Amino acid sequence: MVQRMIVPLAAGLTMLLGAPAIAEERAAGIVDVASHHSVSQSLDRLESIVKAKAIIVFARIDHSGEAAKVGLSMRPAVLLIFGNPKAGTPLMKASPSMALDLPLKVLAWEDEKGRVWLSYNSPTYLQKRHGLGEELVKNIAGIRSLVERAAAP
Secondary structure, three states: OOOEEEEEOOHHHHHHHOOOOEEEEEOOOEEEEEEOOOHHHHHHHHHHHHHHOOOEEEEEEEHHHHHHHOOOOOOOEEEEEEEOHHHHHHHHHHOHHHHHOOOEEEEEEEOOOOOEEEEEEOHHHHHHHHOOOHHHHOOOOOHHHHHHHHHOO
């Protein structure tokens, strides 16, 4: 089992939710943010937020839908892949291996208790993984606010 470390979210989101809001960052660099919406609604909201910022949506992959097509079942899990070449290209130029993790990805998924989560790779984790400088990681740090807005009520 993966051990998780609880990391507080922005105070503004805590106030929006009316209760202490948390994101969980796993040891593997994955941040999980609880969503107040279904998997589909969460990604619809995120896609709308991303497009409003003129960020390109490259793909939406419905893992659970594809599983159903071959007679397998799994809880809802859908991946949104998006990015901005102006932000990502400098990172890949500095560290070509960054192309393994770009464009950015957010997975909306439902756990065994029916809770919905939005998960993404922590920019700090990606910085360490690819040996990026502080200035460059700022290019992808905005993912947190995008996910928090999509997950909020």
